[in-house]
Amino acid sequence: MNARASRLLEQLSAEGVRAALVTKEENIRYFTGYTGEGCLLILPEKQVILTDFRYVEQVSRQALDCECVRTRAGVTPEGAVASLLQEAGLTKLAYEPYKMTVEEFQGWQAALPGVEFVSLANKPEVLRQIKDRGEIDSICRSAKIACDALAKLMGYIRPGMTEKEIATELDYYMLKLGSEGNAFSTIAAAGPNGSLPHAVPSDRPVQKGELLTLDFGAKVNGYCSDMTRTIAIGKVSDELRAIYDAVLEAQLRALAYVKPGVNCKDVDAVARDYLEPLYPGAFGHSLGHGVGLFIHEGPGFSTRSEAVLKPGHVVTVEPGVYIPGLGGVRIEDMVLVTEDGYINPVTAPKELIKID
Numbered sequence: 306m307n308a309r310a311s312r313l314l315e316q317l318s319a320e321g322v323r324a325a326l327v328t329k330e331e332n333i334r335y336f337t338g339y340t341g342e343g344c345l346l347i348l349p350e351k352q353v354i355l356t357d358f359r360y361v362e363q364v365s366r367q368a369l370d371c372e373c374v375r376t377r378a379g380v381t382p383e384g385a386v387a388s389l390l391q392e393a394g395l396t397k398l399a400y401e402p403y404k405m406t407v408e409e410f411q412g413w414q415a416a417l418p419g420v421e422f423v424s425l426a427n428k429p430e431v432l433r434q435i436k437d438r439g440e441i442d443s444i445c446r447s448a449k450i451a452c453d454a455l456a457k458l459m460g461y462i463r464p465g466m467t468e469k470e471i472a473t474e475l476d477y478y479m480l481k482l483g484s485e486g487n488a489f490s491t492i493a494a495a496g497p498n499g500s501l502p503h504a505v506p507s508d509r510p511v512q513k514g515e516l517l518t519l520d521f522g523a524k525v526n527g528y529c530s531d532m533t534r535t536i537a538i539g540k541v542s543d544e545l546r547a548i549y550d551a552v553l554e555a556q557l558r559a560l561a562y563v564k565p566g567v568n569c570k571d572v573d574a575v576a577r578d579y580l581e582p583l584y585p586g587a588f589g590h591s592l593g594h595g596v597g598l599f600i601h602e603g604p605g606f607s608t609r610s611e612a613v614l615k616p617g618h619v620v621t622v623e624p625g626v627y628i629p630g631l632g633g634v635r636i637e638d639m640v641l642v643t644e645d646g647y648i649n650p651v652t653a654p655k656e657l658i659k660i661d
C-alpha cells in the first residue's frame with residue numbers, strides 16, 4: 306500500500322468506507338504509476354488493477370506495488386471486484402461519480418447487489434493539488450521543454466506563415482526536446498483571431514503589424530506545463546502595444562501577490578482590478594488554473610475560488626485582454642508555490658518580442 310492510496314482510504318474511513326474504485330485515468334496513474342486501460346480497486350491491504358491481456362505486462366512494469374487481475378470473457382471487472390470485496394468482508398465501495406456513465410454505474414450496481422456505493426467526490430483531485438518533489442521536478446522539466454521550444458520557434462517564424470504551420474513547428478520542437486506529447490492542443494492565433502481566447506490555429510497567414518498569441522504545453526512523466534506568450538509580427542500599433550503593456554503589468558502585479566496563505570480569489574482580483582478600468586469587460590476568463598497530470602485542475606485563481614494557496618500548489622497566472630476585430634494579448638506563467646513564495650519555471654522573456 307503506497308502513501309497516496311493510504312491517504313485516500315484515511316479520508317474515506319470517516320464515512321466508514323474502506324474500499325475505493327478508481328476509474329479516472331489521471332487518478333489511476335497518480336495512485337499507481339500505471340497508464341493503461343482498466344480500473345483500480347484500492348483495499349486496506351492491497352491495490353488491484355483490473356485490466357485485459359493487452360496491459361497485464363505493463364501493470365507489472367509500471368505498478369510494482371499492485372496486484373493485477375486479468376479480465377476476459379467470463380471474468381468481468383464487476384465480477385472480480387465483487388469477489389475481492391467479499392474476500393475482504395467489505396460492503397461499501399467509493400466510486401468516482403463524474404467518470405462513469407449512467408449505464409456503467411447501473412452495471413456495477415447490478416453486479417454488486419449487496420454493496421453500498423458512496424461517492425468519492427473529488428477527494429483524489431484534492432490530494433493531487435499538493436505536488437511532491439518528484440511531481441514538481443516533472444512539471445519544471447516540462448516547462449523547460451516548452452520554453453526551449455519557443456526559443457527555437459523564434460528563429461523560424463516569418464510573416465506569411467500560417468497559424469497552423471507555426472503551431473505544428475512548435476509541437477515538433479517540443480517533441481524533439483523530449484515532450485511525451487502536447488499538454489493540450491497548441492493555440493497560435495494572430496491578428497483578429499487573437500481575440501478568441503481558445504482559438505484553433507487556422508490557414509490564415511500571420512501578417513506584419515499583428516500580435517501572435519502562442520499558448521502551449523509539454524508533458525513529462527504525465528505532468529503538463531502551460532505557458533502563453535504574445536509576440537509582435539513586425540511593428541504593431543500603439544494601441545496593441547498599450548494592451549500588451551497593460552496585460553504584462555497585470556500579470557506582474559498578480560505574480561508579486563502570490564505566496565502561501567493568500568486567498569486565490571484575491572490573486573485574481575489583483576489582475577482584474579488593474580485591467581478592468583483600462584479595458585472594461587475585455588478580461589473575461591479567470592486568472593489561472595491548477596496544473597498537474599491534467600491540464601486544468603485545482604486550485605484556480607478566479608473570482609469564485611474559495612481556495613487558499615498552499616506550498617505544493619501549481620497554478621497558472623494568465624491575464625488576457627481580448628478585443629473583437631482588433632486582437633488579443635495573453636501572457637501566462639506557472640507558479641509552484643513554496644514555503645515562502647513561489648518558483649516560476651516559465652523563464653521565457655516577457656518583454657514584447659518583435660519578429661521581422
Ligand SMILES: [Mn+2]
Nearest residue numbers: 531621623637
Ligand atoms: Mn493555461
